[in-house]
Amino acid sequence: MPSFPRTGGGRLARAVAPVLGFGLLIAAWQGGHHAYGPLVLPSPLETLRALGSLVTSGVAAQAALETARHALGGFAVAAVIGVGAGGLAGLWPFVGRMIDPLARLFLGIPSIAWVVLSLIWFAGTGLAPLFTVVVATVPVVIAGALQGTRTLDPDLAAMARAFRAPLAVRVADLYGPHMLSYLFPALMTAMGLAWKVAVMAEVLGGSPGIGEGLALARVNLETADALAWVALTVLLLLGVQGLILIPLHRALEPWRHVAPLGPESGS
Template identity: 45%
Template sequence: MPQPSPDGIKDHVFSRTGRVLEFVWSGWAGLAGLCLLAAVWQAGHEAYGQFILSSPLQTLQEIGSLAQDPEAWKITLLTLQRAVTGFALVAISGAALGLLAGYSPAVMRLASPLITVILGVPPIAWIVLAMIWFGGTDATVRTVIVIAALPVVFLGAARGISTRDRGLDKMAQAFGAGPVRRFLTVGLRQTTTTLFPAFALALGTSFKVAVMAELLASAGGIGGALADARTNLDITKALAWVVVSVGLLIVVEYALIHPVKGEVDRWRRAAQPWGVKR
């Protein structure tokens, strides 16, 4: 097997370093948005008072107190594993079914009414049904996550593969690429425009639905902690748990989805200059 040349290794290192630095630099825009949200939050606190809305600083202090409590870590990790495992089920099954439907118009026509029905049922109704079926268990939370988020990934995958450039597929076939290779190198890569935004939306739905199901089903986790804060009328602790939940979502999204998207979409950015893109 031929060994890579030193120049090839150097170019690979520089390319990977550039993508990492660009990813880190892009975080400043997100940080500016969070600072704007904190400013609006502080204005609401000053307008309505402590009983209605705690200040961002008080909420951060409460999060610091939670970080010193081992029980709070168990609560956080419980919700995290429920949301992430539910999202994994959604990502795998939704993408597979969506790709199948995108390649087959007959399957897409058959699935469209079913997707409409699933989207038309509120998540809270699925929570009630899942509570009857499974009680206050992990299965309740994961079931509702799958039902609520799967249509988004399904439609993203189906839309991406059905709108692919078929000319590229024919060109690859002319060069001798088989069906599997054409799918992996041409068809699948063209789905990222719609598939990865669908993944991001499904991940956010997974965390929201997980907390909602935990609260209504008394299944522990962050939802159970929010229920306790509601009972005690502790607005600061309730906001602290909300911030923790959103923080988990941001960490998982930027540690899982965005790096994978950056690696898969390298071919789209090959001719673009480094820096902020339009």
């Protein structure tokens, strides 16, 4: 049976796979458009035109800034609280046992419930989307941080204490690097959830932002505009992940992004 060279095949596959995935999505989208019509599902081209109209009119930029303020502000607060709680749990197991049931409790509360409560508590203040993002995402970050501290080899921690390593050294060289393996997936999940919850709170609360544009598109039955707002949200999320979280992950854990040796790497 003939064999074919695989040199560079891994790189090619990694480059082609995302394009193929998006191509299949666009094809299915176009097929749905032909099946159900523009009122139910506008075509990708119609959605792109609607998005272009929102961008050129300046409406998209203003709404994106408001939603980004809600999503990124809430995410930043949740990240600080979650990482801090996880670090404390690693240093003092009693704190971890105290925080764990609270994190599980908050994870079980639906995001829509927090939206409704925040609209009651913060009506007229504009804080509802920000508060909803914080309470919806902080349990995700705490759960990841707790998992990272709990899976640390206790012998390593005991050895660090036996050699009287300073607290700063233990945090920077022991707890921190180990937590990163569990923390970054949690942060990526929390980032995606932050944008969803922010838009949801804006839709229901009438707050300025992408959610307000979605609500207006629903009232006017402008499905193309609604999909354009959704596309804008996804593009913003991918942009923030690609410009902030992924480069930060590469900087803190560069060894995870080194190409493996073998036929796929061209060796």
